[in-house]
Amino acid sequence: MTITATDEQRSILDLGLTSIRVRAGAGTGKTTTVAMVIANLVESHDIEPERILGMTFTNKAAAELAGRVAEFLPESVDPSRQVEVHTYHGFAAQVLAEYGALAGVDNRSGVITPTFARQLIRDVFFAVPHAKLDMTWSGTLDNIRKLGDQLGDHLLRPEDIIKASAIHGGDEVWAKRVEIAETLSRYNDAKAELAVVDYADLVTLSTRLLQRHTGLAETIRRRYRAVVLDEYQDTNPAQRVLLMTIFSGGFPVIAVGDEDQTIYEWRGASSENFDLFMEHFPTQDGRPAHDTSLTLNRRSGPGILDIANEVRQMANPGSDVLRPAEPDVTEVTTHWASDALAEAEWIARQFESLHDEGSSWADMAVLFRKNKDFPVIMDVLGRHEIPLEVANVGGLLGVPEISHLRAWLTVLDNPGDSTSIAQILLGTGYRLGIADLAALTRQLTTTGPDADDAEDPQPVTLVEAIERADEIVDLGTEARARLGRFHLVYRELLVEAQGLSLAETCRIVLDRTRAWQDIEALPDSARLTARLNIYRFLDLADDWSPLSGRPSLTAFLEYLQAMEDEPAEELDTARLSGEDAVTLVTVHRAKGLEWENVAIPAVVKDNFPARSGGFPDPIRFAYQLPVEFRLDTVVSDLPDDEDARRSFLRRRHEAQEWRVAYVAVTRAKRRLLVTGSYWYGLPEPRATPAEPSALFQLIESSPGTIDGGHAPPGPRPALLRSPDDSPSPDPLFEGGWRSGLLMARENPAHIRDLARERGVEDEYLRLIDEWEGRLFDLDDAGEPVVAEDEKTISVTGLVTYAQCPKRFYWAEIDPLPRRRNPAAVRGSEIHRQIELHQRGEVPFEDLEHDLYDAIEPADEAPGAFAAYQASRFADRQADLVEAAFSVGLENDYQVRGRIDAVYREDDHWEVVDFKTGRPSSDPSRIVQLQAYAIAARDVLELPAESRLDVTFAYLGGGLSEATTRADQAWVDEARSRLTQLTDDIERGEFMATPGEWCHGCDFLRFCEPGRRETGS
Ligand code: SF4
Secondary structure: OOOOOOHHHHHHHHHOOOOEEEEEOOOOOHHHHHHHHHHHHHHHOOOOHHHEEEEEOOHHHHHHHHHHHHHHOOOOOOOOOOOEEEEHHHHHHHHHHHHHHHHOOOOOOEEEOHHHHHHHHHHHHHOOOOOOOOOOOOHHHHHHHHHHHHHHHOOOOHHHHHHHHHHHOOOHHHHHHHHHHHHHHHHHHHHHHHOEEEHHHHHHHHHHHHHHOHHHHHHHHHHOOEEEEOOHHHOOHHHHHHHHHHHOOOOOEEEEEOHHHOOOHHHOOOHHHHHOHHHHOOOOOOOOOEEEEEOEEOOOOHHHHHHHHHHHHHHOOOOOOOEEOOOOOOEEEEEEEEEHHHHHHHHHHHHHHHHHOOOOHHHEEEEEOOHHHHHHHHHHHHHOOOOEEEOOHHHHOOOHHHHHHHHHHHHHHOOOOHHHHHHHHHOOOOOOOHHHHHHHHHHHHHOOOOOOOOOOOOOOOHHHHHHOHHHOOOOOHHHHHHHHHHHHHHHHHHHHOOOOOHHHHHHHHHHHOOHHHHHHOOOHHHHHHHHHHHHHHHHHHHHOOOOOOOOOHHHHHHHHHHHHHOHHHHOOOOOOOOOOOEEEEEHHHHOOOOEEEEEEOOOEOOEOOEOOOOOOOOOOOOOOOOHHHOOOOOOOOOOOOHHHHHHHHHHHHHHHHHHHHHHHHOOEEEEEEEEEEEEOOOOOOOOOOOOEOHHHHHHHOOOOOEEEEEOOOOOOOOOOOOOOOOOOOOOOOOOOHHHHHHHHHHOOHHHHHHHHHOOOHHHHHHHHHHHHHHHHOOOOOOOOOOOOOOOEEEHHHHHHHHHOHHHHHHHHHOOOOOOOOHHHHHHHHHHHHHHHHHOOOOOHHHOOHHHHHOOOOOOOOOOHHHHHHHOOOOOOOOOEEEEEEEEEOOOOOEEEEEEEEEEEEOOEEEEEEEEOOOOOOOHHHHHHHHHHHHHHHHHOOOOOOOEEEEEEEEOOOOOEEEEEEOOHHHHHHHHHHHHHHHHHHHOOOOOOOOOHHHHHOOOHHHOHHHHHHHOO
């Protein structure tokens, strides 16, 4: 194959057999250059192909590289003499396979994937109790994995941490770190028992082996005459040490990479490897390796490259400038829409016109920064009948046909899984309604083997209830017939799936549930999309084999669950089917791929670039490897001061986000569409409109960018919802739930009438009661609705967190059921009355003292409202009452709350919080006044010289006041306390801190430390 080398490539080839670093910008023909270098070594330096070692990251890249090299080799070379191309891990695995016995590693050891690793860690973690690690929080497993990965990245063992803890002291962080290391040590034992190793072990064990048996490195080195390292910027320090152990000291090593495409720093890649390559791998005469660069971009046209260069400067000021190889016309267009649906519509229409103009669907891709933005684009492009290929496995598990198949597999594995049965029954195959399910589920406790014994109902499974559907009087004939059909299919599948392989089981489920017929009935584009998704899932089932034992359905389903929880499986470049479909993929998985036309949606502030909380602080977080243990020095200048440290880590994280943006924009060859909108969140939009991100603004203001329209700001829509053209899933509301809601708005009695007609009135009333009860339990019902991903916290939440992070976790993050609290209801009533009184709306004599004043029935002291009446606050007019506020902290958190009353006398301000209970010694309470003081200073903008007091007025058992002077120093300290608390929340610190407050905690029955504290 003849390709003329460019001047840049020629100058690299001319350097010949020596150590070289090649800085290859995006689209500059990196793989071609690597193949040219190898062919040149064979042709011009008489090196046998099999004595050249190539390395890259994924099996796919290794296969591609081997293919390219074969194309470039001179015809005179025997085609059976091939260059040896490995992945970095594959090379380490080969060293172990050959010499592992010397390190005590069975050379037949299997290599486990990150998902299996997670399963094993989970097993060893839950096998023993832990004093410091939270066993109820799923994030603990992630943290164990994180420290385990970092140990591997820096050639350490868990025992190194345990030993070092003796020197580094026994503070809380180290105590936790030691528990994590102990878990990892047991994980290593479990791997040894199963005769398996994980990816990190491959590098660690092989490096140790070579360092201990020095002659082995020389033996391996003698096999080769040159090494070519691809994607070198993504290697970790352990991989670099392995390579140096064998190939340092003048051996010709050629490393190709792009420091500005390092997007895996958070999972161990060290930018220092690429930066210091010239020192690590000097030339034979001891001089630093040659440093060269490729800047001629063959992929994209000038307009896209202008943007790419600007983005690259944001990531790495002073980096090389990419030059276009061809002056082809390219287009960069931005569009700002009113909301996420309109944004997706715009992308769909652009893709349709490109298709009309002759582009294939396969030439188009949508690149996402975050998985959460997939569904709306997937939905709208699907409605436009555009064929799609979802290239992320995590996204695949969420598409309807795969979710449905998984539900059937789950039911076959576990007939007690009511959620999966309900999903199937409510789906398009059986179309049962909520009322039918309610009738069915009532049988779960009222029917049983001893159904006649009404005194002692026995629980049954949903499948058993379905078996007796004929006996359920509330079910209509049609519903009974549908349940009968479900039951028949279920029984057939149970019999037929016996002894089948997983892939066969999936196929038989698809056959029996008539999934293929349903897919055939879809329009062309949707049919192709569904087929691609199912084939990808069948491939997954085919390829899968378990860690131990035979491949069972249970183990496979557990594997899927673990895969959903384990993002590390999602990181390699996506493999595309080659079908004519638009690719939907995250930017991380798009690295190494390219398309003619690329759309990047949701380029809005805090989404892309993602909001930067910074890399985790190794001093504060147990799961971070302390700096002194690292093999590199990239964070060795970590400041001691906490604030300085935070901004240092944040800057590093921001630079990585810009590198992700650089990868995204350089995937496009001809057209780049960059979009955003004001409103996101389906069906309920976020509380505040989104703004264009710095990336959007940069692209929008670039001279060559086409303005594709900017919608004017509009009010927040009540709901964002795609038009629902599917038939009603619920026979109770034939026109669909939306029309049911509209009817209820017209006539509130309508739904109850309907329920009565259908004979489900009791069920309806019970549900209404249940929901009303939940509404009573809402603490801050009056506060604005906030979006899930917005960094917002209520004052109540902050106080709870300060008191006990675990309690906050169970209240806000992963809510557990709470008790209905009559005292809270009474408290709300008293506050409401105080507010009305302050507004002059309710005369004292109208109040019902019996209701509002009773703190405890036996208490002889005056009631809460009586105490208020007698206080200095009752006859003063407050300037502000029940004043809602929202104040921002330095870490971008918004704290929201409501101040009971603000009084003012000249330049003296007093913020008062009325408490219906007695004075408390709980130190966390002060957080509330701290938030109020900040709000008063920031929102009321009090002059600096004005006096501000903050007061708790306790009304329970007679008035008691606690006032604090909130001068500037006090408020500054308050601000840093609140920032600290919210930082801790952001970091996922949710340790239980038991104390006297456990007695009143809703979660006491779930909480071991709380029960120990209270002796219950
Ligand atoms: S019982 Fe105590 S320790 Fe447990 S969550 Fe509640 S307040 Fe925290």
